[in-house]
Amino acid sequence: MRSYGWGALLWLLLLPSVGAAETPADQAYARATAFRDRASQLSEHGAKSTREDLLQARDALQQGLQYLDDPTVAALAEGSKTLRFRRLNLLGDLVRVQVWIGDRDAAVAAWRALDAMSWHEGLIDFVVDKDPATAALLDDPRLAEVRRHEALAVRDATAPSIAVPYAVQLTEAQRVAGLSQVWMAARDRFVWFDHVPDLDWDRLYLETLPLVQRAADTDAYYRVLARFLAQLHDGHTGILPPKELEDHWYARPGLRTAWLDGEVVVTSVSDAALRRQGVARGDRILAIDGEPVEQYAQRAVRPQLSSSTPQDLQLRMYTYALLTGDAATPVRLSVELADGQRSEVRAARSGYTVVKAPEAPLLRIRRDGVAVLRVSQLENDAGLQALKQALPRVRAARGLILDLRGNGGGNTWFGLQILRYLAAAPLPSLRSVERDNGSSLAQARGARLIEWRPVQQEPVAPEPNTYSGPVAMLVDAGTFSAGEDTAAVFRLMRRGPLVGQATGGSTGQPLLLALPGGGSARICVKRDSYPDGTDFVGVGVLPDIVAAPTRTDLRDGKDPVLERAVAALGQQWPSTSP
Numbered sequence: 001m002r003s004y005g006w007g008a009l010l011w012l013l014l015l016p017s018v019g020a021a022e023t024p025a026d027q028a029y030a031r032a033t034a035f036r037d038r039a040s041q042l043s044e045h046g047a048k049s050t051r052e053d054l055l056q057a058r059d060a061l062q063q064g065l066q067y068l069d070d071p072t073v074a075a076l077a078e079g080s081k082t083l084r085f086r087r088l089n090l091l092g093d094l095v096r097v098q099v100w101i102g103d104r105d106a107a108v109a110a111w112r113a114l115d116a117m118s119w120h121e122g123l124i125d126f127v128v129d130k131d132p133a134t135a136a137l138l139d140d141p142r143l144a145e146v147r148r149h150e151a152l153a154v155r156d157a158t159a160p161s162i163a164v165p166y167a168v169q170l171t172e173a174q175r176v177a178g179l180s181q182v183w184m185a186a187r188d189r190f191v192w193f194d195h196v197p198d199l200d201w202d203r204l205y206l207e208t209l210p211l212v213q214r215a216a217d218t219d220a221y222y223r224v225l226a227r228f229l230a231q232l233h234d235g236h237t238g239i240l241p242p243k244e245l246e247d248h249w250y251a252r253p254g255l256r257t258a259w260l261d262g263e264v265v266v267t268s269v270s271d272a273a274l275r276r277q278g279v280a281r282g283d284r285i286l287a288i289d290g291e292p293v294e295q296y297a298q299r300a301v302r303p304q305l306s307s308s309t310p311q312d313l314q315l316r317m318y319t320y321a322l323l324t325g326d327a328a329t330p331v332r333l334s335v336e337l338a339d340g341q342r343s344e345v346r347a348a349r350s351g352y353t354v355v356k357a358p359e360a361p362l363l364r365i366r367r368d369g370v371a372v373l374r375v376s377q378l379e380n381d382a383g384l385q386a387l388k389q390a391l392p393r394v395r396a397a398r399g400l401i402l403d404l405r406g407n408g409g410g411n412t413w414f415g416l417q418i419l420r421y422l423a424a425a426p427l428p429s430l431r432s433v434e435r436d437n438g439s440s441l442a443q444a445r446g447a448r449l450i451e452w453r454p455v456q457q458e459p460v461a462p463e464p465n466t467y468s469g470p471v472a473m474l475v476d477a478g479t480f481s482a483g484e485d486t487a488a489v490f491r492l493m494r495r496g497p498l499v500g501q502a503t504g505g506s507t508g509q510p511l512l513l514a515l516p517g518g519g520s521a522r523i524c525v526k527r528d529s530y531p532d533g534t535d536f537v538g539v540g541v542l543p544d545i546v547a548a549p550t551r552t553d554l555r556d557g558k559d560p561v562l563e564r565a566v567a568a569l570g571q572q573w574p575s576t577s578p
Helices: 006-013 024-042 051-069 071-078 086-101 104-117 123-128 132-139 141-158 172-189 201-214 218-230 243-249 272-276 293-304 310-320 382-389 391-395 412-420 440-444 482-493 551-556 560-568
Strands: 238-240 255-260 263-269 284-288 331-336 342-347 363-365 370-374 399-403 431-436 451-454 471-475 498-500 510-514 520-524 526-529
Touching (some): 024 051, 024 071, 086 104, 086 123, 086 132, 104 123, 104 141, 132 141, 201 218, 255 310, 263 293, 272 342, 284 293, 471 482
Parallel strands (some): 399 471
Antiparallel strands (some): 238 520, 255 263, 263 284, 331 342, 363 370, 431 451, 510 520
């Protein structure tokens, strides 16, 4: 899933949150919104609106605030963050309207009421909304605290004394502060501790402290942090090193590998120099820098990897991270070629010429009349647009295959928009919750608890111009995050079979923490499951039909997973539904 910054958080809190069934809080939200909409219509011309319209807009906003003050509505707001923050919208609008009316005292009073409710990074810009007259109001000494409070919120969000810029060597105090920040954030907010029941997180912190204190440099420090967070075994939790270290961590040669049938096999070669050395798809990697490949992976790669499932770990270890390292250091590979001969090759991690494959269309119609939509990512709506543009051709096709293999995610919304075109009813919703440790006051009184609060989701209606033909979806361990959410919803739709291998088993919402030296940590703070509470995080979305390529398939350019899905179109399939 997409991660959001602090500025976007305020925006998200102000969005309407509508569940599949409208609740009393939703109804109250809608009514409060009606007051605001009325005021917005009356004051749409800002300071140029007529005085009569501005007075009516003021009255509408005040009526909305009075409605929110009703004890019944106030009680509903305690359990609904979006309803509670509707007051913030009304007060922000009221500040501007009172400025335009010319009632400075009333505008100041509205802003002070808003400030008493919440301090946020970006809140001043939200209230001012690019209006010069409202911005000038901040010069009033009665609003001096507003600027101070926002500065405090910014400092709280960014921790500038801890999140210092990159240096080759951080101080011991800075290193300890970074570890402590990560430990405490995970302790209070991480949502999957039940997946690591034997982990004593506090003990691990104490055991990691001396390692951090002895770290020779910033590179070594971040590797300690990576191993620390890897113990949480979560694919949406981990360490991102400073950009200055990326070439030391992530540089890799121009080939990709995978674990197939107990072997590490080359799946693609993009480096012309490696091709000239005879390395080809389907070759087997036997050793790396003279060490047997499995032994090397377990020793040099696995300890720093954060993963949620065995298949996720396997993919990260043997595909994403196996050959990564320092750009200045080439890697030596022992390769078994197609003819069975063993070859020693030297692969540069930088400075090579990458042979770029021609860009293929996202949607194609096979000779057998089956449409295949390749959805390799959900960072944008490219897959959705390809489907929309080709919809007449898809309707005439014998069936549709959605290929989400290797889809590392992005924004779930883009995946759901594709599924809308396959649905006859509103899309089923996954269950999402966030962790709530109770109020500080309750904890002070001894009531320490972990409560799971639902994250309300807006229902997604079907597209009127829908596709009703047979469908199948291809998935594998690389189907991850938003891609995995999309696969899980497709499973709940029972629209067609999932074909391939279990997905990566990790989704959620990472909280991003800035760390000393310019890197960051991600902590998963949202817990997603099927509607009945059954987990797919830590398991994966399971395929209805298991299929995987072999080493021979790779060499021959065959795709048995796709062919198995084509054969299953329109047929009954065994169900692995939760």
